[in-house]
Amino acid sequence: MTAPLELIKFRVSWKSCNVCRDTITFKSPREFCQHLRDFHCSKEGGSYMCHYGMNGVCPSLPLDGVNDKDYDDHVARDHVFGGDAGKCDASRKASCNTTLPSSVECILLSSSEPSIVQDQFKWTVYKASVNLAAVLNDPRLAKREVDFFTKTWGNDFEKTSILPSAYLPEITIEHFQKYIKKTTLRHKKHLRNQQRLCEPHKPNLDAFPSHIKQIEDNKAELSQVPKLFLLPNFSLENPDTFNAVFPWTQVEESRTPYHSESHPSSKLLQERLSHYLDIVEVQIAKQISMKSEAFFHAMTSHDELQDQLLHTCQAIKKLRDKVQTLDARLAVGPLKIMNRTRTRSNCIHLHNKLKLMSTIHQTQPTIQLLLSNNDFVGALDLISTSQEILSQELAGLHSFRHLGSQLAELEKLIEKMLQADYSKYVTSELNRPFTDLEVLMQEEKLVSIMFGLLRQDKLNFVDVYREEAFTALKAIIKQTVIEAVSEADDISTEGNVGSLADQMRLLSYGQWMDLLRRIFLNVMILLRRAQAFHGIVSDVIGIAAGRTKVPTPVSSPTHEGQNPLEEPKHLSTSVSDDVDVVITNADFVQLSSALKEMLCSICDNAHDRIVKVVVARAKDGFLERLSSSEFVTLCREVEGFVADCEGVCGRRSMSLRGSLQNQANKFVARFHEERKQKLSLILDNERWKQADVPSEFQDLVYHISQSDILSLPERRADSDRRPAEYIVVDGEQFAVVGTVLLLLKMVVEYCQCLNDIPTAAPDLLTRLIDLLKTFNSRTCQLVLGAGALQLVGLKKITTRTLALASRALQLVVHFMPRVQDHFQIMLPQRNQNMMKHLGQIVKDYNNHIEEISNKLVSIMDNMMEPLLSKYEVKAPVPSVCFRSICKQIAKLHEALIDVLPSNQVKDIFLRIDCSFKAILARKLSTLGVSNDGGPQHGLVTSDLVFYAGSYRALKGVEELSDSVNDVWLPR
Incomplete structure (x- = not known):
């Protein structure tokens, strides 16, 4: 027998997998079993191991595995219908009068014991009542390291107490009293029913209530009826069912005369069916009798139900009528309106779609x-x-x-058109005739092309313009040279002259300078055009990047003379203020840098091209043979062009300046050699006599004093004035020789050359120092060293010669501070240490002047000492010795007073006087003469009075006559 249906509970656990995270729903237990075999099972040898559980471990299958059949039984028993929670323990299986197959599909109701398989997915560490230290606590506390956990996690790790939550009330047994009272009776009844179900196979019917006994009796009677008649799909139309109910073979055999003994079989069949019918009718009658009270109650209430049903039908009919009225009045009309509104909207949408199609159809012509x-x-x-x-x-x-x-395809074609139009525009713009004074032509076209290129992300237009500009520069310079050569009348382009550079070298200085000016002019026109292009493109990329809304006049060089408040026309006519941003900020920065670099590279290329022209002309030493004025003119032209280029690109190009610097160094070298040779030649022919000062030199000194600038003055109309005896410098007269005047003019020329060629300042200073040293050394050799005696045939070096040499040196020293200031301003910072050489020059000149003064004093000493050595204290008075000495002093005063200033003359005679007194004192000491008032003292006093009187007659040294008594040595 099977177990009672009330004790069976179907626990369908195969609908989904509890391990897999994806939500998979299975249609049958077979699919679930196949899923477990594919994803939660492993095979080792011939054994199958189940991994359906937490951490890939099945709690109900041995770890050593089972065979194939046992694995299927395990899956059906433990996982398909409820898992471990559906298994009955041994006692319950013993008490149940049933035998469960290996592939069961229904299991008994589980007990109230917890299921490890099901509950393991719900438990978390937060449900633990103690912490990890308490779980791992060793009872042998004395032998365990006390700070095993606290040394890492703190002292409160093991002793942390769980505080009650402020949001959850404390649950006690009183909270369950009401529920316990409500379910006690039901629980007791449930326990009794469970006890009865678990009794032996044949239940004691006496212990059941009467209706249960009745049910058992009915079941016993109904069991006589075949199950075929109780099937839900029982139908006599089915041939198999009909043959099973009516065995026609027995009926046909009963009709034959040979089987008359089988005739009772049909009657028996009829009686058996009648018996089945009686059983059923009796059971129906019993059921009706058992439910008679309810049946008659239903019959009595049938009429009332009919009346209520009639009223309900009438109410439903009235409701339907009202609903129909409401539908006709409130629903049909608005629905029609909504339908027509929707139809109108659809028509409008269709019309707009057709208009859009028409517009798109006109795209290509547009x-x-x-x-x-x-x-x-x-x-x-x-x-x-x-x-x-x-x-x-x-x-x-x-x-x-x-x-x-x-x-x-049309977009690709436009891209090619843009590139072709851009190249054509750039070529035509750069190669326009220079007679066209417009800086930039067709600005609107350029703006349109540029926006198109930016729109297509073609950012190589800067490189294209740079290459075209390089080509145009080369063609412009070559064409200018060809025109200049062809226009020159005094040269022949036929014969052995081959290249264009050779023909250019036949031009004179004036023709070549005109050519260079034309090259500068034409190149600057092209650079201005490049600058205008830079300005336009800068405005365009600024607008395309969203940096500027309206282009500023400053950024567009084509409108330099335009009112700053007026909007530039070249962009306002073709670009609106709401232009979409078509390039990123990174592209804007890159393009701005590339445009600036393009402009600088074009200027650098222009300089390189012009350098080739200059180098080709300087090949035969042409530039080195130029005069100072001619080279200065060249330098000024080059500096002007360099300054213009710097104004265009904002950066100084060094190639042309460097080439000019090389030529300037050569020019300075030749400039210095010419003047040094001239100075040496003049010094070699100098006779060291006072020279008259021409008016041009006085004008030079006056110009320097008035303007405080070391430069040559403009030639005056009355330059043929008579020469002066002295040159006046800042109110002081200088008696000089002709050489120093020429030297002064050379120094001014060096300073003026520095103004014209500032880049050659260090070289010029070095050359000037060399020139000044040459003059100082040669003067010393010729005067102090008496070289002029053999060189120019002088009879002797007089004191006047020495005075003139000293005065010439003083004139140079007088102008040295101005020279130092001039060069200090023009020298670069890295060459400022060269100024110490000029200071050394001043020091050398002053030492030379001091040596000349010492020479003058020593000449007088050499003259007085022999005379005083023969001095005798005797009559007549004054003595011959003193007369000779005073005569020599008067001659020296006469030689110096017109050359040297009075203070220097006084200083020299003071030193001579001191030397005289010292020599005389030594002589008197030798003679034994003292200031004792004797006759000899009187004679010496008379000579000294004569000596002092001679000084009273000399201009500027009168004061020396008051100290004649210094000759007497103290006793």
Whole structure:
């Protein structure tokens, strides 16, 4: 027998997998079993191991594995229908009068014991009542390291107490009293029923209530009826069912005369069926009798139910009528309005769609029109918009299936047109005739092309312009040279002259300077055009990047004379303020840097090209043979061009300046050699006599004093004035020789050359120092060293010669501070230490002047000492010795007073006087004469009075006559 149906509970656990995270729903237990075999099972040898559980471990299957059949039984028993929670313990299986197969599909109701398999997915560490230290606590506390956990996690790790939550009340047994009272009776009844179900196979019917006994009796009677008649799909129309109920073979055999003994079989069949019918009718009658009270109650209430049903039908009919009225009045009309509104909306949408289709159909003619007006940006925007509409609004239209590809090809064509038009524009712009004074032509076209290139992300236009500019520069310079050579009348381009450079070298200085000026002019015109292009493109990329809304006049060199408050016309006519941003900030920064570098590279290339012209002309030493004025003119022209280029690109190009510097160094070397040779030649022929000062030198000194600038003055109309005896410098007269005047003019020429060629300042200073040293050393050799005696045939070096040499040196020293200031301003910072050499020059000159003064004193000493050595204290008075000495002093005073200033003359005679007194004192001491008032003292006093009287007659040294008594040595 099977177990009672009330004791069976179907626990369907195969609907989903509890381990896999994805939500998979299985349609049958077979699919679930196949899923477990594929994903939660492993095979080692011939054994199967189940991994359906937490951490891949099945709690109910041995770890050593089972065979194939046992694995299927395990899955069906433990996992398909409820898992471990559905297994009955041994006692319950013993008490149940049933035998469970290996592949069961229904299991008994589980007891109240917890299931480890099911509960393991719900428990977390937060449900633990103690911490990890308490779980791992060793009872042998004395032998365990006390700070095993606290040394890492703190002293409160093991002793942490769980505080009660402020949000959860404390649950006690009183909270369950009401529920316990309510379920006690039901629980007791449940326990009794459980006890009865678990009794032996044949239950004691006496212990059941009467209705249960009745049910058992009915079941016993109904068991006589075959199960076939109780099937839900019982139908006599089925041939198999009909043959099973009526065995026609027995009926047919009963009709034959040979089987008359089988006749009772049909009657028996009829009686058996009648018996089944009686059993059923009796059971129905019993059921009716058992439910008679309810049956008669239903019959009595049938009429009332009919009346209520009638009233209900009438109410339903009235409700339907009202609903129909409401539908006709409130629903049908608004629905029609909504339908017509929706129809109108659909028509409008269809009309708009048709208009859009018509507009898209006119895309290609519109693009052609825009391209004819050079509106490349508008054409590209129209193509982009059309492509977007085709992909979104008109997607799937068969009539426009080829338009997208046609627009894509048209966009590529526009890109090629942009590049071709840009190259053509740049070439025509850079190669325009220079007679056209307009800086930039067709600005609107350039702006349109630039926006188109930026729109297509073609950012190589800077390189294209740079290369075209390089080519144009080369062609311009070559064409200018050809024109200059062809216009020159005094040279012949025929014969052995081959290259253009050779023909250019035949030009004179004036012709070559005119050529260089024309080259500078033409190159500057092209650079101005490049600067204008830079300004326009800078405005365009600024607008394209969203940096500027309206281009500023400052950034556009083509409108330098325009009112700053007026908007530039070249962009306002073709670009609106709401231009979309087509390049990123990074592209803007890159393009701005590239444009600036392009302008600088064009200027550098122009300098390099002009350097080739200069170097080609200087090949035969032409520039080195130029005069100072001619070379200065060249330098000024080059400096002007360099300054103009610096104004264009904002950066100084050094190639042309460097080439000019090399030529300037050669020029300075030749400039210095000419003047040094001239100075040496003049010194070799100098007779060291006082020279008259021509008016041009006085004008030079006056110009320097008035302007405080070391430069040559303009030639005056009355330059043929008579020469002066002295040259007046800042109110002081200088008696000089002719050489020092020429030296002074040379120094001024060096300073003026420095103004004209500032880059040659260090070289010029070095050369000037060499020139000044040459003059000082040669003067010393000729005067102090008496070299002039053999060189120019002087009879002797007189004191006047020495005085003139000293005065010449003093004139040079007088102008040295101005020279130092002039060079200090012009020298670069790294060469400022060269100024110490000028200070050394001043020191050497002063030492030389001091040596000349010492020489003058020593001459008088050499003269007085022999005379005084023969001095005798006797009559007559004054003595011959003193007369000779006073005569020599008068001659020296006469030689010096017109050359040297009075203070220097006084200083020299003071030293001579001291020397005289010292020599005389030694002589008197030798003679034994003292200031004792004797006759000899009187004679010496008379001679000294004569000596002092001679000083009273000399201009500027009168004071020396008051100290004649210093000759007497103290006793």
